[in-house]
Amino acid sequence: MSILRPAILAAVLAMPLSTLPVLADTPADVLVVAQNIDDIVAIDPAQAYEFTSGELVTNVYDRLVQYDAADTSVLAPGLAESWEIDAEGKTITFTLRDGATFHSGNPVRPEDVVFSLSRVVKLNLTPAFILTQLGWTPENVDQMVTAGEGNSVTIRYAGDFSPAFVMNVLAARPASIVDAETVMANEVDGDMGNAWLNANSAGSGPFSLRMFRPAEMIRLEANENYFNGAPAIDGVIIRHVAESATQQLLLEQGDVDLARNLTADQIAGLDTDALSVETFPQAAVHFLSFNQADAQLTNPAVWEAARYLVNYQGMVDSFLAGQMEVHQAFWPNGFPGALNDTPFTYDPARAEQILADAGVELPITVTLDVINAAPFTDMAQSLQASFAPAGINFEILPGTGSQVITRYRERSHQAMLLYWGPDFMDPHSNAKAFAYNSNNAQDAYAATTTWRNSWAVPAEMNAETMAALTEADPARREEMYLDLQRQVQAESPIVIMFQASYQVAMSNRVSGYVNGATSDFVYYRLVEKAE
Template sequence: MTMLTGITYAATPAKTLVVADALDDIITLDPGEVGEVGGIMAANQIYQTLIAPDVTDPTKIYGVLAESWTVSEDGKTFTFKMNPAAKFASGNPVTAHDAEYSLRRVVKMASRSAFLLTQLGLSAENVEERIKATDDATLVFEIGEPYAESFVLYALSSHSGGIVDSKLVQENEVDGDMGNAWLKQANSAGSGPFVLTTWTPKQSILLTRNENFWQDTPAMERIFFQHVPESAAQRLLLEKGDIDIANKLGADDHASIAGNAEVKTLDGSSGVIYYFGLNVRNEALSKPDFVKAMKYLVDYEGIEQTIGQGTIKTHQTFVPEGFLGAIDHNPYSLDIEKAKELIASSGVTTPVKLDAVVWNTPPYTDFAQAAQATMAQAGIELNLLVVDGQQWLERYRSADLDVWVGLWGPDYPDPHSNAKAFAVNSEDTPDGSSSLADRFGWDAGDISPRTMAALRENDNDLRRQMYEDIQLEHTDISPFLYMFQEVRRVAIRDNVNNLELGLTLSDDRYWKVTKD
């Protein structure tokens, strides 16, 4: 197995779990700022949160570093009692002061991921008043206004809620950076089952078992994440026994391994939505009828059947199936003539050329090429700019594009994780944080305050209806061309057991894995 020792093995080492995935999007492993798919995947093995959702039933939330919590009558103050058994990899106990420091740190660092906490009404100016450890065992967390209780807990269970060893981090602070340079790439300070050993950007990440782990000791001594973006390459490595888990197999490669007794497939739930983001700053894309025409220029059924082959299903709304407020509403199908009529009514003259930024890994390239072919039939020329993961994210975050071929994975299993992204403008958020709607230049109108009102509703039936009504309108008028929801399918070696697939983006739990 060349990735570890330069020697080829017939199988991976018994105590090492080797995972192939696309890792070229990772910018940082600091839990205070991590936000990329691969980075979250690794950080979730290193850091723990106060609470977490049950992957088998996300309506159930259990304590991790906190053993219990209470909520005030006005719904604004959450009081957590820490688990006295918890300790960091350093051996230091996990206290409420560590939780205070960690959560304040996320807000003060003001990274792209800080919105997960600042959306609760926290800011650099008020965070020291609103997040307080009253003693080693008690953390008091105050939000700006009452929200659905489950939403607040889900937000704290996200990757930004990872608790760091405050003593260790502060010892490694440089020029007031709160230990960011130290944690960014080469070190870790968590209480989770693994610690960071080595990260080589765009190549690999090696995690080593935390020998001071306070819960059940992981069977694996090491987890090795290897950057293998190509589906066919992952399949060949899996079949040879050079990797244990292939996270990014395409449908054809899943079909190819179906008869191989040495590998098996693990299916799970996924909230990932694949979509095209259309930048309305482009003159043609500023025309609602032109945008609607594009929604009729994707062969959803054909892509689902020929490219997806069981790994995706058509989904044209922003709340994923399985979440509160999800609806079965797929009004668009391939209709070239309907699209041409809408383009004509928009006043846009064809042909129109649009630059589409695409990650150079499946399924993004497959989706883009399929859409390119059908859109061309109505005079829309998609110029596919195929780039690596970091460039793909940079272009998206700077809105330097016409079309983004991308995905959204919820940060926590609550509809607001997606609703805020796609339907809320910054002026309606308590922290002024921007969203995908802002990024693509779209004014959501009254949908934005209505979406925030749904967040404040504690009656689940009413809240569900509010999201359903919003989506029926949003799918038609927004510049988001929703295509598919992922059907999670991971290929693993036959001797790998107890892999627990997560509910949200990069939330797989590798610490329970054993090998025969």
């Protein structure tokens, strides 16, 4: 690494964004990324719940334990260097590593851990449910998470969970540790620094947030004091480029080092002498869902027919080639307990018969919300074409990622084309999203696709989902999740279609980029750029 790193980075970061496209080559020690980032609603770890915000949080913050860039399959020490588990007493005692500091220069203390975890629960924003699964409430969290002697923190949980489940929860995004002193110095009207953290950062991770402009850009600066070793590059600039064609042009001109959202056709047409493509299996499943608040969509025959009106293979063999594979269950292939059966194929005659036998009054006109970017718009047009002959007519409503997600959370859509990734590495994460909804009331908001589609899940399925969470026998637990996947696959208003495979095009100068199975596993700290 050059001794001129701080000066070079300061000069690059001082450039107006509009000047960056004319750089014949990107700066030597700065990674420049073209990416659609308009899905970001929030970047405070206590609120961030979108794919791109997850990438940002992972690179800026640390957790007690975390899946690291060096090996995303291993739950490794983070800010905690060791821990002791008392399964019977339902406690885990963590010992923090010595010398870890926040970007402000403040030391990472047990008090910061206590503040960070309790803050998520007390703010009770979208991802708080991940931590409150442990029995934490605003009233009891100060007793459940406590600072101990020396550099220790004790975590208590209520519920019959395996310690492995608890550890995975503590490795999830909302368990990120923030600098309590810096955050509370920026508190406004009792918001515990939420407004400030949605424009700034207070982490200890390999990068600090230098600048964030929504739907425009993100600038990260390397943390040379990072406990796991300083990043190999000085910084990262993520430019919001919504159009995949523009991303391709910028990459081919050398104005960016990575393009994150190219189509399959664009990938196939790249000059491989100067550029390379890496494919990363992803945990995200893509689905079509019907809002049960709309009476014309509540007949189970509509759900069943829909499963035979998706041209799965046609999409995968054309514009989704290399980007998705047919997958029809809520837990992704490649993870233990995934159901890989694909019983549904494109069969419009069968779908028409199902609708006719059920006496469904046709035609039905349904608005379909979709993110206005590749490949979602192409997928929506394919669905529009394949459903129409059966009398189900989609009116496509494109919007930015944040607009579409906001409508979904409000339950104001009719049909939705979207994707879902696990919040943490345990099948309960997706089971609760796709197979559980114990309170379907409008004022009982839940960050699940079941609630957002107003689907009152049958009581038996709700019970099985919670029983699987507490099942101690691993083989029995896996079979319960397989059964839940079969039920959702066959009898729900959610039509799961694909599992993503993510292709990233990059300059041949770039190495060390890590893109794990979820957005929380996108890492820049090992990236290097050859001269």
